[in-house]
Each structure stands twice: as structure tokens, then as C-alpha cells.
Amino acid sequence: MPIRIPRGWELPESAATPEHLVLGRRKALGLGGLIAAGAALPWQGARAQQAASPMAAMRNPAFRPERALTPEKDATSYNNYYEFGSSKNVASAAARLPQRPWTLKLEGMVDNPQELGLDDLLKKVSLEERVLRHRCVEAWAMTVPWTGFPMAELLKLAGPQSGAKFVEFHTVADRGTMPGLRQSWYPWPYVEGCTLAEAANELCFMAVGLYGKPVPPQNGGPIRVLFPWKYGFKSGKAITTIRFTDKRPVSFWEQLQPTEYGFWANVNPEVPHPRWSQAHERLLGSNERVPTKLFNGYGEYVASLYAGLEKEKLYL
Ligand code: MTE
Secondary structure: OOOOOOOOOOOOHHHOOOHHHHHHHHHHOOOOOOOHHHOOOOOOOHHHHOOOOOOOOOEOOOOOOOOOOOOHHHHOOOOOOHHHOOOOOOHHHHOOOOOOOOEEEEEEOEOOOEEEEHHHHHHHOOOEEEEEEEEOOOOEEEEEEEEEEEHHHHHHHHOEOOOOOEEEEEEOOOOOOOHHHHOOOOOOOOEEEEEHHHHHOOOOEEEEEEOOEEOOHHHOOOOEEEOOOEEHHHOOOOEEEEEEEOOOOOOHHHHHOOOOOOOOOEOOOOOOEOOEOOOEEEEOOOOOEEEOOHHHHOHHHHHHHHOOOOOOOOOO
16 A cells, blocks of 8 residues: 655644635735734744844744754854855855945846845735754754745746746855965866756745845855755855856856766765765754755655666765
8 A cells, every 4th residue: 555755844734824814924025024923823933933134034844944943143153154264164254245335146048037126025925934944965964943935936036938948046256355266276166057847846945044134155045046956066156147047057066066066966865975875964063964865855856856867966
């Protein structure tokens, strides 16, 4: 007899939100009335009740972390951001990167190319909080609350043309504040990419907040992309341009070391990095070592994206 395993977003009926509250929630999301209507929602996270913060938003209960939250001080003080150097301790240097004004360009093979001021963009999208696991290719991991909106909302704004098959995420390269850019052997700017189908997946998220506050510069403020099912290097920080194209992008790490870092980079504990095992990960904060899961535990959302692509190096 086939067994049906409930998926992460299928809440037990007892936890379901009554329809009138859901409809009210859609209105309450958006920057203006973020919290006002939310106080009584049964599933609402504690963070969402803090109306004082500009980036607090209601927690989407579909994204169950299944792990303790990483302490904020650990997630914001142990970072990879090569534009500011190769140490993990880049927070004070990154603080010099201006966070406003900030514009995001949508360009390439789209019907509506445009340049959006970040604050104008935030008026057009519905913000929500998602607690997501992040797995770095170096085998450390964190679980943190991001505020943002699905990348699919940007696809709607841009209107990709039928020939567009891939999406490039270009990140800022600011010579005035980023000493790493003087290291000319790196192929700056840091560009990452994915397929259009991956960008449209509901798990692909544009983050503007972290722990209910604007994303701090060292974590990719003012806006970064998140691919929670891929190794963390795919999640580019400080995005300036999103470009739609018919050519598969060759991204920053792939240009540098194609035998170690590929285009797909989906998390898989059974496919080791050429120089180390990917079977386990170390949790920031506790330093506990836990087993890594296929697609970082998000297979229910994304596994179907890769049907028929088995010949690709999906896990590098
Ligand atoms: N984005 C840019 N622009 N520059 C980088 O060096 N590092 C990547 C990714 N995005 C990186 C980047 C890597 S290797 C990881 S693991 C994550 O950012 C780290 O994100 P965090 O510092 O918020 O934990």
C-alpha cells in the first residue's frame, strides 16, 4: 500500500489559518501595515509581533526550520564575503558599504526591463519572514529568520521572454569600500546564476531583512538572493542587477575552480567536495555536528526541478 508522506507546507488542519485571517494577512503584509493586523494570528512567530522593527514581517509557517535558530551574533559575525577579504571577520569592513540609495536593475531578455529604487520595490511586494537553513560548501550551517519576498515576484515584474532560460545575479563591486576587489586574480564582480525554473521556484527568496532588521551589510544587505537548497556560494550578496539570458552563466567560483564549484551546486551529503566530505555540517553557535540532508532538506520543494537532468553535475 503506498504511503503518502505529508510535505512541509501541509500543516495539520488544527494549525491551519482561517481563510478570513489569511486574506487579512495578504493586506497586512507590504511594508506599510506590516504588523498591525497580525497580533492574534495563531501561527505568527514572535518576531512578527515586534512592530518596532522596519523589517519585521509575519512568519510563513510553511518553512519549519526543524533546528534551533542560530544566535544572531554568530550568524552576523562569521561571514563569507570575499569583496571584503577572505577572513570570516568582515562585519566592520562591510559596514562601510552604503545601503541607500540602492537600485536593482531587471534586464536582458524581459518584456519590462526596468531600474527600481529598493524602497519603491519594497512597496510593490509582500514581505514575509522565512526561517531557512543555510549550508555553506565549507560544511558549516546556520538557521536564521530572513524577511523578504519570493523571487517569483521579480519574475512577474520583469516578464521573462520565451527565450530566457537562465538568470544571472550580479552583485555590487564598489572599489571605494571593498578592498578584496584589488585582488585581481578573482573574476569580479561576484556573479551567480540559476535556471529560470529555479528562480521561479517558491523557495528562491530575495532577502531584505534578517532577525527582523535590515540585512546587515556583512550578510548581503541591502538585498540578497537565497537558494536554501544549494551550497551557500550560490546566494549572492548585495544584488544590483538581475539579468535574464539564454546562456548558462559561468559564475564566480566556477570561473576560478570549475572542478570544485559548479553551476548547480545542490546540497548532497553523498557527493563529497573533491577535497572534503559533505556528509556532515557544523552548526554556527553550538558547533554541533549534524548529518547533511539531500537538497539541504528541501527536496519536497525542488527535487522535481532536476528530473531528466541526471547527466548534469547536479551536486557540484
Ligand atoms: N556574495 C558575494 N557577493 N560575495 C561572497 O564572497 N560568499 C558566498 C555567499 N554570497 C559571497 C556571496 C558564500 S561562500 C556563502 S557561504 C554565503 O554568501 C555566506 O553568507 P553569510 O555570510 O550571510 O552566512
